[in-house]
Amino acid sequence: MRKVAVIGTGNFGLALANLLAINNRVLIYARRKEIVEKINSREIHKGQSIHERITAVNDFKELTDQCKLIFPIVPSSNFKDMLVQLSPFLTPEHILIHGTKGLHIDVDIDKVDRLDKTQVLTMTELILKETSVVRVGCISGPNLAKELSANQIGGTVVASRYNEVILAGKKALNSHVFRVYGSNEVLGVEIASVLKNYIAVAAGMLEGMGYGDNSKALLITRGMAEMVFFGKAFGSSEKAFMGLAGIGDLMATCNSKLSRNFRVGYRLAKGEKLSEILSDLNEVAEGIKTIKVVKLLSGYGFNSPIADALYKIVYEDWELEQGIEYLMNLPVSDDTDFFTQTY
Amino acid sequence: MGNRKTIKKPLPSVQPKMDEWPIYKAYNKKEQFLEKVKSQVLLNSSWINKDESTLRYEIKNILYEEKMRLSKTPWKSDNPKEKIFWSEIKQKIRNSKAIENKEGTKEIDEKILDDIIEFYLNEMVANFKISSFKFAQKALPYVYSRLINSFPQIVYKLFSSVDKLYDRMKIVGDIDHIRKLQEIGTVVVVPTHYSNLDSPTIGLSLNNLGLSAFTYGAGVNLFTIKSLSKFMHNLGAYKVDRRRKHRLYLETLKSYSTIALTEDVNSLFYPGGSRSQSGKLEKKLKLGLLGTVIDAQRINLDNGNGKKIFIIPVTLNYHYVLEAKKLIDNYLKNKGKENYMEDENTTSFGLIKRAYKVITSNPGMTVSFAPAIDVFGNKVDENGNSFSNKGQVIEVADYFKLNGKLVRDVQRDSQYTQILGDKILQEFKENSVILSSNLVAYVAFQIIRNRFSQFSVFDILSLPKDETIIKVSEFLPKLEAVRTKLKKLAEDKKIILSSDLDFEGNELMRIGIEKVGSSHPKYVLRLNKKDEISTQSMKLLYYYHNKLSSYELEEQS
Numbered sequence: 044m045r046k047v048a049v050i051g052t053g054n055f056g057l058a059l060a061n062l063l064a065i066n067n068r069v070l071i072y073a074r075r076k077e078i079v080e081k082i083n084s085r086e087i088h089k090g091q092s093i094h095e096r097i098t099a100v101n102d103f104k105e106l107t108d109q110c111k112l113i114f115p116i117v118p119s120s121n122f123k124d125m126l127v128q129l130s131p132f133l134t135p136e137h138i139l140i141h142g143t144k145g146l147h148i149d150v151d152i153d154k155v156d157r158l159d160k161t162q163v164l165t166m167t168e169l170i171l172k173e174t175s176v177v178r179v180g181c182i183s184g185p186n187l188a189k190e191l192s193a194n195q196i197g198g199t200v201v202a203s204r205y206n207e208v209i210l211a212g213k214k215a216l217n218s219h220v221f222r223v224y225g226s227n228e229v230l231g232v233e234i235a236s237v238l239k240n241y242i243a244v245a246a247g248m249l250e251g252m253g254y255g256d257n258s259k260a261l262l263i264t265r266g267m268a269e270m271v272f273f274g275k276a277f278g279s280s281e282k283a284f285m286g287l288a289g290i291g292d293l294m295a296t297c298n299s300k301l302s303r304n305f306r307v308g309y310r311l312a313k314g315e316k317l318s319e320i321l322s323d324l325n326e327v328a329e330g331i332k333t334i335k336v337v338k339l340l341s342g343y344g345f346n347s348p349i350a351d352a353l354y355k356i357v358y359e360d361w362e363l364e365q366g367i368e369y370l371m372n373l374p375v376s377d378d379t380d381f382f383t384q385t386y
Numbered sequence: 387m388g389n390r391k392t393i394k395k396p397l398p399s400v401q402p403k404m405d406e407w408p409i410y411k412a413y414n415k416k417e418q419f420l421e422k423v424k425s426q427v428l429l430n431s432s433w434i435n436k437d438e439s440t441l442r443y444e445i446k447n448i449l450y451e452e453k454m455r456l457s458k459t460p461w462k463s464d465n466p467k468e469k470i471f472w473s474e475i476k477q478k479i480r481n482s483k484a485i486e487n488k489e490g491t492k493e494i495d496e497k498i499l500d501d502i503i504e505f506y507l508n509e510m511v512a513n514f515k516i517s518s519f520k521f522a523q524k525a526l527p528y529v530y531s532r533l534i535n536s537f538p539q540i541v542y543k544l545f546s547s548v549d550k551l552y553d554r555m556k557i558v559g560d561i562d563h564i565r566k567l568q569e570i571g572t573v574v575v576v577p578t579h580y581s582n583l584d585s586p587t588i589g590l591s592l593n594n595l596g597l598s599a600f601t602y603g604a605g606v607n608l609f610t611i612k613s614l615s616k617f618m619h620n621l622g623a624y625k626v627d628r629r630r631k632h633r634l635y636l637e638t639l640k641s642y643s644t645i646a647l648t649e650d651v652n653s654l655f656y657p658g659g660s661r662s663q664s665g666k667l668e669k670k671l672k673l674g675l676l677g678t679v680i681d682a683q684r685i686n687l688d689n690g691n692g693k694k695i696f697i698i699p700v701t702l703n704y705h706y707v708l709e710a711k712k713l714i715d716n717y718l719k720n721k722g723k724e725n726y727m728e729d730e731n732t733t734s735f736g737l738i739k740r741a742y743k744v745i746t747s748n749p750g751m752t753v754s755f756a757p758a759i760d761v762f763g764n765k766v767d768e769n770g771n772s773f774s775n776k777g778q779v780i781e782v783a784d785y786f787k788l789n790g791k792l793v794r795d796v797q798r799d800s801q802y803t804q805i806l807g808d809k810i811l812q813e814f815k816e817n818s819v820i821l822s823s824n825l826v827a828y829v830a831f832q833i834i835r836n837r838f839s840q841f842s843v844f845d846i847l848s849l850p851k852d853e854t855i856i857k858v859s860e861f862l863p864k865l866e867a868v869r870t871k872l873k874k875l876a877e878d879k880k881i882i883l884s885s886d887l888d889f890e891g892n893e894l895m896r897i898g899i900e901k902v903g904s905s906h907p908k909y910v911l912r913l914n915k916k917d918e919i920s921t922q923s924m925k926l927l928y929y930y931h932n933k934l935s936s937y938e939l940e941e942q943s
Contacts, residue, residue, distance in 0.1 A: 045789075111789065130776060135762070136784035175774035177762070177785065177805065178798070206797045207788060 064094035119145025185295030231283025240330035246297035251312025559755025647682035763809030826898030
C-alpha cells in the first residue's frame with residue numbers, strides 16, 4: 044500500500060488524513076510531540092477518531108524520505124515558515140497538493156495602503172518560490188471538516204497544471220465516500236477558495252440579521268460574480284468558479300454554521316465586537332484578512348462591491364444596515380456580466 | 387560559477403580531435419542515426435496506432451497539404467523530384483482503395499507512412515565534413531570581418547582586419563564555465579534573433595569559444611545556391627520547411643532534434659522562431675523544438691548514460707541591424723503575424739548580396755552568453771550539478787520520477803518546457819547588453835512620444851519632421867534620468883550595460899547618435915550645429931528604441 048503524507052493536524056488536516064487512510068498508509072506531521080503521541084495512541088483528537096493506518100511523526104526528513112506525495116494543510120499565516128523548514132528535504136520528485144484556502148502576503152497588510160500583485164502569492168506560487176518542487180496542486184471544495192470526519196459523502200477538486208498531479212491526488216483520495224474531480228484551472232481554484240471566505244462572512248451577517256433564503260441566494264450569486272471579476276483581473280478564467288471549488292464551496296460555506304467565517308459574520312450581526320469574536324474563535328478566520336487584501340488590491344480595477352461594504356463594516360465601523368443600503372443602491376448590471384467582463 | 391569575461395581571440399578547441407566530435411560521429415553513421423529518428427517519430431505519434439481509418443485519414447490529409455503547398459506556395463528551393471514522390475504516394479493510396487473498409491489497409495498505410503517519414507528525413511538530414519568545417523574556420527573570420535568592419539577597400543589590409551574584428555565584435559560571458567560544461571555534457575545554444583547576420587555571428591562566436599560544432603535547423607529557402615547549400619549542409623545544417631505544418635512533419639522535425647541531442651550533438655535553436663520584427667526582445671517563445679531538450683534529457687537518463695544537457699541563452703546586441711527597415715515595416719503592417727513568404731526572398735544569394743552592403747560601415751556588436759542552465763532552468767556549477775533557487779543541489783532525474791521510476795509524460799513535459807521557456811526569456815532580459823545606440827534611440831523616441839501622449843504609436847510614427855526635432859538641452863537631462871534607472875537595474879543584475887554608458891553625457895549622446903542604425907540610407911538620429919537632434923525615419927527610431935521597451939522604464943522616465 045502506498046504511503047502518503049499530510050502536514051498539519053488541524054481539523055481539515057486530520058479529516059483529510061482519515062480520508063487518505065482509506066486507500067493509503069498515512070504519515071501525518073505534527074509540530075508538537077505531545078500531539079504525535081496522542082495521535083499514535085489513537086486518542087480522539089479535535090473531536091476526530093484516528094484511522095489505524097495513520098502514523099504521526101515530528102520529523103520532516105522521515106516524512107519526505109518515505110512519502111513523495113504530500114498534502115500540506117497549514118494555515119496561510121504559517122505556510123511560509125513551514126515551507127522554509129520543509130524545503131531542504133524536498134526534491135523535484137515530490138508532489139505537493141496543498142489544502143490551504145488563503146493567500147501569502149509578503150508585507151504587513153496593516154502597514155501598507157495598497158498592494159502590488161507581486162506581493163500577493165497563492166500557496167502554489169509560494170511553494171514554487173520556496174522549494175525545488177514543481178509538481179504542485181491544490182485541493183479545494185465544499186469540505187467542511189466536521190462533515191468529512193463524520194464520514195458524510197462529499198467531493199472535492201484537485202487542481203494542477205500537471206495531469207500527473209491530478210491523477211495522483213485522485214488515486215490517493217477517491218473513495219466510496221469522497222469523489223475527487225480534476226481541473227487544470229489551478230489559479231482560479233485557489234482564488235475561489237480564498238474569496239469565498241469573505242462572502243461567507245457576509246452570509247453569516249445576513250442570517251444574523253434575520254434575512255431569509257432569497258437574500259442569501261442573491262448574495263451567493265453576486266458573490267460568485269465578484270469572485271470571477273477578481274479572478275479575471277489576476278489572469279484566471281471563469282471556469283473554476285463554476286465548479287466545486289467555486290459555487291460548490293460557496294454554497295456550503297455560506298449556509299453552514301460550521302464555517303468559521305460564517306460564524307464571525309453571524310456574531311457581528313448579533314452585536315459582538317470583532318476582537319472578542321476572533322479571540323474566542325481560537326481558529327483563523329481567513330475572511331476578515333481577505334476583506335482587507337481585496338481592498339488593498341483594488342487598484343487593479345475589478346468590481347468588488349460586497350468586499351467594499353464589508354471593509355466599511357469591519358474596518359470603518361459602518362452599521363450592517365448601512366452596508367446593505369450601500370449594496371442595494373448600486374446600479375444593476377447584466378445578470379451574467381461575469382462572462383463578458385474583461386480586464 | 388565563475389565570472390564573465392571578454393574573449394579577444396579564438397580559444398583552442400575543447401576537443402581538438404574533430405573525428406571525436408559527436409556531430410561527426412552521428413552524421414558519419416547516417417543510416418543508424420535516421421533509423422533512430424524514425425523510431426522516435428513512430429513512438430511519439432500515438433495516432434498511428436489508433437485505428438485503420440485514422441491512419442488512412444491522416445495520410446490523405448498529409449497528401450492534400452503537400453499538394454496544396456506545391457501548388458500555392460512553390461519555392462525555387464523545392465526538390466524537383468518531389469512531385470513524382472507525392473504522385474506515387476497518391477497512386478499507392480488509390481491502389482489500396484479497393485480493399486479500403488476491409489481489413490488489411492493498415493499494413494499498406496504503415497508502409498506509406500514509412501516512405502513519407504523517410505522522404506522527410508532524407509531531405510532534412512545534415513552532414514558534417516571536417517574539411518568543410520576547417521575551411522569555414524579559416525575563411526569565416528575574414529569574410530565576417532569584412533562584413534562588420536569599416537574598410538572602404540575590400541582588399542585593404544585583409545589580414546589585419548581579423549584583429550580589428552574583435553574590437554568590433556565583443557564576445558562576453560562565463561566562457562570557462564561553458565567550456566567546462568562542453569567536456570561533460572551536450573550544449574544547446576538559444577540565441578535572440580534580430581537579423582540574418584545572427585547565424586554567422588553566433589557561428590563565429592561558438593567557434594571562438596572552442597566548442598564542438600553545432601547542428602542547427604535552417605530554412606529550406608536558404609539552400610538555393612547549390613555550392614553554398616552543400617557547404618551549409620556539410621556544416622551541420624538540417625533543412626526545415628516552415629510551410630509544412632502537419633503533425634507528422636513537425637513530429638519528424640522534433641524527433642530529429644531529440645535524437646541529435648541524445649547522440650550528444652551540440653544544437654542551436656532560435657527559440658523565438660523568426661527574427662524580432664519590432665526590435666523588441668522576445669516575449670514569447672515557440673516551444674516545439676525547445677521541448678526536445680526535455681525529452682532528450684529524459685531519454686539520456688532512461689538509457690543509463692545520464693548525460694546532461696546544458697542550455698545557454700545568448701543575446702546578440704547590434705548598433706545596426708541590416709534589415710531593420712523591412713522588419714519594422716512588416717511588424718507595423720501585420721502586428722505579430724509571421725510572414726514566411728517574405729522569407730523566400732531571403733535566399734542565400736540575397737543574403738550575401740545584402741551583407742556586402744554593410745561592408746562600408748558597421749559599428750559592431752556584442753554577443754553575450756548568459757550563465758548555463760539545465761533543461762529545467764536551474765543554474766549549474768562547473769561540474770554540471772544543478773541548483774535550486776534556494777541553492778540546494780538537485781538531480782534532474784527527480785523531475786521525471788513518479789513512484790520512484792522515470793516516467794514519460796508528454797503533458798508534464800510540456801509544462802516543463804514552459805518553465806524552461808520562461809527562464810530563457812528572463813535570461814534574455816537580464817543578459818541583454820544595452821548599447822549607447824539603444825539608449826539614445828529610447829530617449830529620443832520617449833521625448834517625442836511624451837509630447838504627444840494622447841497619440842497612438844501609429845500617429846507618432848507619421849509625425850511631420852518638424853515635430854520630432856529635439857533640443858540637446860531637452861535631450862541630455864532625459865538621457866541622464868534613463869541612464870540612472872538603467873544603472874540601478876544593472877546593479878540589481880537585471881540588465882548589462884556596455885562600457886559606452888560610462889561616458890560623460892555629451893559624449894555618450896554623440897557616440898550613441900553616431901552608432902544607432904548607422905548604415906541605413908536614412909539616418910536614424912543626427913545632431914546638427916544648432917544643437918538639435920533630428921531623425922529621418924521615425925520607424926527606425928521606434929525599432930531601435932524598442933529594445934529597451936521591455937524594461938518598463940516608461941512610467942518612471
